[in-house]
Amino acid sequence: MNATRPTDPRADRGTDGEAMLSRPHATVTIEDDTAAEDGTPQFTRTEVRRYADGLLDQLAATGRLTGRRLESAIDLARMYHEGRHAACGYAGSGRLGGGEMSDERAEAWGAYCRALDAVPLRCQETCADVASGRYPTRHNWPDEMQDGFKALADLWRKPADKR
Helix, strand or coil, X not given: CXXXXXXXXXXXXXXXXXXXXXXXXXXXXXXXXEECCCCCEEEEEEEEEEECCCHHHHHHHCCCCCHHHHHHHHHHHHHHHHHHHCCEECCCCCCCCCCEECHHHHHHHHHHHHXXXXXXXXXXXXHHHHHXXXXXXXXXXXXXXXXXXXXXXXXXXXXXCCC
């Protein structure tokens, strides 16, 4: 097998690979209130690709995530999205808003953070990427993903996969 062919997964890794770019997608702009390292509020605008089929769908379709690990990934992704996108109450005006996180959003975000804390440290970045829909790019991400979501499946006492 020629390792330089674009269809070879070793030659077509990551979000800029030919296979990823060939999937139906749209480019959208995400705007967010963030803080600099010194705590200064700032506004960010990032262009991202959105795919009709999400990352978890791709990982499941290719067999990279299955059974209880897939269920744990879905649960962590739900927690992430509930905490990240739940309703906010903005009291201020202007581009930074000045509002506070709603109780519902704070509870969901806290559950997500506690779950991620239960994942082995070496796996946290990869599991956070998958939960947020970002394609993992760490060198050993497949093993980290498997180990991280196994830890969550064990924590949440998901039933063993049937053989």
